[in-house]
Amino acid sequence: MLYFRNDYSQGACREVLDALTETNLIPTAGYGTDQFCAAAAETIRGLCEAPSAQVHFLVGGTQVNKTAIGAFLRPYEAVIAAATGHICVHETGAIEQNGHKILALPSPDGKLRPQQIRAAAERHCDEHMVLPRLVYVSNTTEVGTVYSLPELTALSACCRELGLLLYCDGARLGSAMTVEGADTSFADYARLCDAFTIGGTKNGLLFGEALVLTNPALFPHFRHAMKQQGAILAKGRLLGVQFDAVLRSGAYLRLARHANTMAERLRRGLLDLGYRMAVDSPSNQLFPLLTPAQEERLREVCAYEIQSRDERGVCVRFVTSWATTEEDVDELLNNLKEM
C-alpha cells in the first residue's frame, strides 16, 4: 500500500532516533527543565536571532494552539482566522473549549489579508460583541499555500496598528521555509509575530512543537498555563533532545525540503498526466481532482485523505514527507497513469 495520507505516518528520522537512544539513560530533571531543552531553546533563539525569546516545547499541534491562545487572551477576547484554519475546523472546538470565539473569515486560498482583518476589527465595536485580539495564521496553510515575506510583513504591520497579536501556527513551517522561492527565515517569524511554532511532528520528529514567544507581554507564567492544560511533558527532555538534533544539524530544513521536492515531482507528474489541481499549492500537500471512478480504484493501492467532493470531482489530498521516496512518487504516478 502506498502512503500519501499525511506527513506523520511513520516514526522519526534517523537523527532523532539516534539522539534519543544515546541520551536514554542520562538522568535529568523533569518537565522540560533539563539541559537538553535548555540547549534546544538556545539553538532556536540563535536561529531566530531573538536572544530574549521564550521557547517552550509541547507535544502536539492542537495542544500548542489551545495552550498558547488560551494563555494569551482575556475571556471576552476573540481570534481572527481564515475559515479553513486548523483551529476553526479540525481541533474539535479546542479554542472555544477555553472560552474564546473564533471569527472565521472566508479565504479560498487559506490566507488572510490585512483588509479583512481591519474590517473584522472595525465591525466588533462594542461590549455586545467579542473583542478581536489575536490573528491566527498557519504557514504553510491548511490548503498547502504559503505566505510570502511581504504578505507576512503586511499582516504584522496591520496587527500592530490594530493592537492585535499575530500568532503563526508553524506545524509545517519547515515546508513553508523551503518551497521553491521561499523568502522567510526563522528570524522573520520571530520579528513579525508575537508568537509562532516550529512544527516537529510533521517534519521527522516522533512528536513535538516548539513555541517561540517574542512579545514579552506573553511571557509571565506561561508554564503555569502549560501545566494547567496538561501540556508539560514529564520527560520533557525528549522534546529538547529531538529539536536540538534536527535544528542544530540543519536536518530540519533538509527534511522539509525533501518533502517539498517529492511533492514537486508528484505535482509535475500529475499535471503531465492531465490532472487538475483544486488549489495551486507549492508545498508538500497537493489537492488533485479525480473522477469518482478514478478515486475508487486508487484507494485500493494508496492511502490518502479525501478533501471534498463536488461537481468538479473528488478532491483528494496527497501529502509527502521526510520519509517519502522517489519510488513512492513514481509508483503513485504509475497507478494514476493507468486510470
Added chain:
Amino acid sequence: MLYFRNDYSQGACREVLDALTETNLIPTAGYGTDQFCAAAAETIRGLCEAPSAQVHFLVGGTQVNKTAIGAFLRPYEAVIAAATGHICVHETGAIEQNGHKILALPSPDGKLRPQQIRAAAERHCDEHMVLPRLVYVSNTTEVGTVYSLPELTALSACCRELGLLLYCDGARLGSAMTVEGADTSFADYARLCDAFTIGGTKNGLLFGEALVLTNPALFPHFRHAMKQQGAILAKGRLLGVQFDAVLRSGAYLRLARHANTMAERLRRGLLDLGYRMAVDSPSNQLFPLLTPAQEERLREVCAYEIQSRDERGVCVRFVTSWATTEEDVDELLNNLKEM
C-alpha cells in the same frame, strides 16, 4: 550525582526502545487508529478480563485526568478527592479549568474512606452547592500508600450506592500491584472502577497513560473529548507500540516490582541507620525525615524532592524506578550513613 528525584528521570526501558526502533518506518494511520494501538488495547482488555472495555492512550497524567474527568461530568458536577490528591495540588487547577470543583477531603495517609465520601455527598444536598459525581483515588497514592482490594471494594460499593463514578489514577498502578502483599489485579480495577489508568510514564515508557473505560455510559464520543483537549497524539502508534511491548511481555509488572524492590532495600537501610519515616509507605516513594543539616549535605550528592519542612525535620522524597540499581541505593545509604 545520585538520582532519586522521580521515576521519570530517564528515557525508556530496553523493550520500549527496541519496539519503537523496529516499527519506526512502518506507515500507519494517525491518531491512534493504527494496528499497534488496536493490539495494545486488546492486550489490555485481556489483562482486565473486560472484553467490552474502551481503551484510550494519552500522553501524560495531568492530561488524562483532565480529559477524562472533564468528559465524564456535567458542568455543575464535582469531584471528591483526598486533599493530597494529584488533581488537588499538582495539576495547576486543571480540573477547575474545565469548570469543575474538587471537594478535597482531609486524609493523612492519602486514602479516602467510604464514610467520608458519604458525608460529603450528604452535605451537598441542593442546587446552591455543587453535585458530587465522581470519586478520584490514586493507587499508589501521592504519599506512597496503597489501597488494598478490600478497601477498593468498599469504595466501589459506596460509590455505586450513591450514584458516584469511581476513577482511579494509576500513574503508579504497577507499583501498587507489586508491593509486598499486593492483592489487586488489572481485572479488579476494571471490575471496581468506572474508569482507571495504567501509567506508563513512571514505569519505563517514554510517556503514556492507558485509560480504561468500563462503564458504558462513559463511552460515547470520548475521542471527541480527547481531541478537544489536545490529547490525541498525531503519531498515536507510539503509545500502542510502547504499551504492547511492556504489557504483553510482562515487563510492566517486572519493572514496577524492581522499583519496589529497590525502594524496599532503601527503606530497610534507612531504618537500620535510624532514620524515621514521615509516612509508612510500602511502594517506590519513601519519605524519610532528615535534619536540616543532613539535608543540606545530602543535596550536594543526590537529587530528590523536598516534601515539607516542619518541627519534625525536613521530609524528603526518594523515588526509585525501573532504572534504579542496587549500587545507586547502596551509594545513597553510604552517604546517609556518614551524616
Added chain:
Amino acid sequence: MLYFRNDYSQGACREVLDALTETNLIPTAGYGTDQFCAAAAETIRGLCEAPSAQVHFLVGGTQVNKTAIGAFLRPYEAVIAAATGHICVHETGAIEQNGHKILALPSPDGKLRPQQIRAAAERHCDEHMVLPRLVYVSNTTEVGTVYSLPELTALSACCRELGLLLYCDGARLGSAMTVEGADTSFADYARLCDAFTIGGTKNGLLFGEALVLTNPALFPHFRHAMKQQGAILAKGRLLGVQFDAVLRSGAYLRLARHANTMAERLRRGLLDLGYRMAVDSPSNQLFPLLTPAQEERLREVCAYEIQSRDERGVCVRFVTSWATTEEDVDELLNNLKEM
C-alpha cells in the same frame, strides 16, 4: 426625542407594576421556590398544553441562552445557528465562554432551513470536528422575520431525525405569535421544540425570560446549572409575579399585538413615503434604508440603532413596543416626510 431604539426602553406595563406593588410585602421563600413562580409555571404549562414541562424563570436573554445551552451540551458538542443569530453576534461570545462552538450558517432572512442543518451535520463526521447537537433559532428572528408553523414543523422533524435538540429563543415570541397571519401557539413551541423561551423583557415586563423545557432528558439538575451561572434571582418571586400577571390576563399577547400594530402603521407610512426596506419584516422591527443625509437629520429628533451602512444607504432599525403610541409613529413619519 422620539424613541424607536428598542422594545426595552421603558419600565413595565401597568399590569406588571400593579402586581409587584400588591405583592411587595408578602414574605416568600427565595430563589423562585415561592408560590408566585409556582402559579406562573402552572399558567405556562396550561398555555403550552404541556403538563409535565419544567418551567424556569431567568432575568435576561443572554443569561437564559447561555445557561440553557451550557446545561444541555457535553463539552465537545456544538450549536447550529443562523449567522445573524443573537448568540452568534451580540452576546459577546457567551456560548463559547461555556466552551461550545457555534456553527454559523449563512441566512439573509435570519432563518435556518432543514437542508442547511442536514449539510452541517453531515460535514461534521468525526472526532476531529465538533459534534453538532443543538439547533438555535429565534422567533421573531433578529431581522424581524417570522418562522411559520410549517417551517417550524419541518425544522423540528429534521432535528429529531438527526438527533439534534431544537431550541427557540423567544425573546420576541409574543411578536411572532401576533403578526399578521401568525399561525403558531405556545403549544406548538412546546410540541416542536425541546426547549424554548417566552420573552418578557421586550414585552412589557421589567425583566424576565421564562424557559420551558419539554424534553425530559433536559430536566435533571437544571437548577444547579442556573445557580452556577448566577442565574437564580434571590427574589425570584419578582419573575413569577410578573409573568403570571401578563400571561393569565392575556396581556402578554395583547401588548405584543400592539407593538406589531404600531410597526405596521409605521411600515405602511414608510412605504407610502417611498422608503425601501432592507428586509421584509412583518413584526415589530423595521429596517428602512435612508440616505446618509436623511439619517443625519433624523438622529436629531429620534433615537434608533443603525444596522448597517452600504451602497444601498444607511439601514436603520426602528423598534416599536407595548409603550409606543400612534402619536409617536405619526410624529416619526412626519419627520421622515419632511426630509
Added chain:
Amino acid sequence: MLYFRNDYSQGACREVLDALTETNLIPTAGYGTDQFCAAAAETIRGLCEAPSAQVHFLVGGTQVNKTAIGAFLRPYEAVIAAATGHICVHETGAIEQNGHKILALPSPDGKLRPQQIRAAAERHCDEHMVLPRLVYVSNTTEVGTVYSLPELTALSACCRELGLLLYCDGARLGSAMTVEGADTSFADYARLCDAFTIGGTKNGLLFGEALVLTNPALFPHFRHAMKQQGAILAKGRLLGVQFDAVLRSGAYLRLARHANTMAERLRRGLLDLGYRMAVDSPSNQLFPLLTPAQEERLREVCAYEIQSRDERGVCVRFVTSWATTEEDVDELLNNLKEM
C-alpha cells in the same frame, strides 16, 4: 407564619418602589448606559471619595462574584477565601465554572488573617500549582461576623505586599457598616480593596449589587466581561434608579441599621431566655442553638434556615431585614419563651 429566613424575603422598600414607579415611562438607552445609572455611579463615587472609580450595576450576588473574579484573573490564577465563604460553598462552583480554583482556608469565625494568606501564597511556589492572585472576603461574613477597620487595613497591606488583589463581597455591606461599634466607611473599602460590592438585594432593593472597581488595572473592557456572563441587564436603568434612591437619601444605611437593631433586640431576648449562640455575631444574622425538640416546634410557626446539627444541638439561622418589625421579633421571642 413568622419570617426570619433571610433578608430578601420581601419586595422593596418604599423609596425604591416609588422611584421605579415615577421613572417607569421615561424612555432611556438600554444596558445601564442611561442617566439613572450615571447618577447612581456618581453618587457612589462621591460616597467612596473615589472620583475615578468604575461603578457597574449587576443583578445578583453570585453573578457579580462570578463576573468580577472571572474578569480579573488569568486562567491559572486562583482565589484565596475562607472555607465558609459564599463562593466556596453556596454558589454551585460558579468560580470554578469560569476555570479558577479556590484555595479554601479554615476559619471558624468566617474571617481571613494575613498570616494565613501569606502561608498559602508561599506554599504555591511553582508552575505545578495554581497561582494565588485574589483574596475574597465578605463583610459581613457568612456567619455574621464583621471585619473591623484595623483588620481590613492589615489584610489590604498584606495583599499589596504579596501582589494579590483584595475583593470584598459586600452583599451585606450595609449591615457591616452599621453594627454597634462599626468603624468602616464606603471610602475605606474603596481605599483598601481593589474591588468591592455594595449589596442591594439584601438591603431593601428588588435586586442589585453595585460593583466598585478602584484598581485601574481592572477597568479595561469590564463591560465585555459582564455581557459575556449575561450580566448586563437590558433595562439597566432599574439598577441605577434603585441604587440612587437609597444611597442619595441615606436610606441605605438607615435600612441596614434597622435590620441590625432588630437583630440586637432578638439577640438580647435570646440570651435572656438562656439560649446560647453558635457564633458570636453582632450583625443581622444570628445563630442560636436549639434542642431538636425546640426546633421541631418552632418550625411550625416560623420560617428560618438550619445551619447545622451536631452534638451541641440544632444551630438555626435567624435573619432580620429592613422589613422586620419589633412585633415580629417579640412574637418570635414569645414563641421561644414558651418552649
